[in-house]
Amino acid sequence: MTQRRFVPGLKDVARTAGVSMATVSRYLNADLVLPADTAQRIDAAIRQLGYVPNLHARSLGRGRSDTVGLVIPDIANPFFAMLASSVEQAAEAKGLGVLLSATSNTSNRELQYVTRMRRNQVSGLLFVSAHHHTSELAQALNDTRGLVLIDEDIPGVQCAKVLCDNYRGGWLAGEHLTGFGHRRIAFIGGPSELASTRERFAGLRDAAAAAGAEVAFELYGPYSAGQGEDAARALLSVGRPPTAAFVSSGEIAFGLLDALNRAGVAVPDRLSLIVFDDAGPLHLFNPPLTAIRQPIVEMGTRAVELVLAASHGDSAQPEIRLPVELIKRASVASPLSD
Structure with missing residues (x-):
């Protein structure tokens, strides 16, 4: 026996x-x-x-665990991959594990994963989204203990938030482009409903206006390479096309560059380009791409600090706006003509 x-x-x-x-x-x-x-x-x-x-028994007894949840749209996207890595490192330094879920940027999966995280009694939830939000999701998030929003604000959700200075990013892009003499600038943004999209556009618009220039072309849509390809086609069909573009994400820029290359449009000879976030290997492109860099590692670290504070009874709900910086490379030059 x-x-x-x-x-x-x-x-x-x-x-x-x-x-x-x-x-x-x-x-x-x-x-x-x-x-x-x-x-x-x-x-x-x-x-x-x-x-x-028995960690499960401990979490049931305490009503929380030694794990934080992280919900992101897409683990394959360089920005979200870097953010997830920074959260994991910061959590490990605090003795916490990370339960990661990727939603494919869909509302039903976001709601599903928020419910699952709450059922697993995570100590807190770090939540990232990149599309229009439903009132049902907002309610579920408001009912979630220890919630911290990262990167994108969600209307109606009351919690701690770690965002970047999107307006300043747009302003820096506009200031740099107009400094090279560009007077007609394109804005190729993400979804128009997102606060970050509106803030980046507002910064670009105001910087252009301050220099006597204008945002002469706007296009909004999903953060995808397909959106970039659509933007290229639209730009090339304009009778008097802009000489420069500010692109709201790396994924959009990849599609845009591919389509421009197929059409024989050289960057920066015919179109100067600035990309927001600098998460992917933009320095390896030909030419290396000028970018507005977000402090992704600091975003993850600060978010973990906030969620840990909440798990220890801190009821404060600060909104942290982290600074961005212009990374000058070789994708901006003076226009040949305007």
Whole structure:
């Protein structure tokens, strides 16, 4: 007959250490500060017995876990991949794990994953979205403890937020392009309903106007290479096309560049280009692409700090706006003609 392997439990640790089960439980949950000798006895008993805490039981008892949830639109997108990596590193440094879900940027999957994260009693939820939002999702997010929005604000959701200065990014792009003499500029944005899209456009528009230039072309749509290809076709059909473009994401820029290359339109000879976020290997393109860089690592780190503070009872809901910077490369030049 096979003998059952001894699996030590909380009561075995308590008996070996000479304390109550409640003392061991509260010590492991960091709810109790013990004298040094008592804590040492408990630690020694855990090592001696090979005790491994039941994390699921602990999370049920505490109503939270040592895990934070991260919901992003697309793990293959360089921006979201870098953000996920920064969150994981910051969480690990704080002794937390990360439960990651990618939604394919669809509302039904967002709602599904928010519900699943709450059911798993994560300590907090870091949430990123990149499309128009439903009132049902907003309500679910408002009902989620320890919520932090990253990158994109969602109307009606009250929580801590880590965003970047999108307006400043648009202004820096417009200032740089007009400094090279461009007077007719295109804006190729993401979804028009998003606050980040409107803010980037507003910054570009205001910087252009301050220099006596104009945003002469606007196109909005999904963050995708297909959107970039559509933009290229639309730009090439304009009777008097802009001489420069500010593109709201790397994915859009990739499609735009591919279509321009097929059409024989050289960057920056016929069209100067600035890309927002600088997440992909934009320095490896020919020419290397000038970009507005978001502090992606800092965004992830600050978000983890906020979610950890919330899990310890901090009810503050700050909105943090991180600065962006212009990375000058070789995709902007003076226009041949206007």
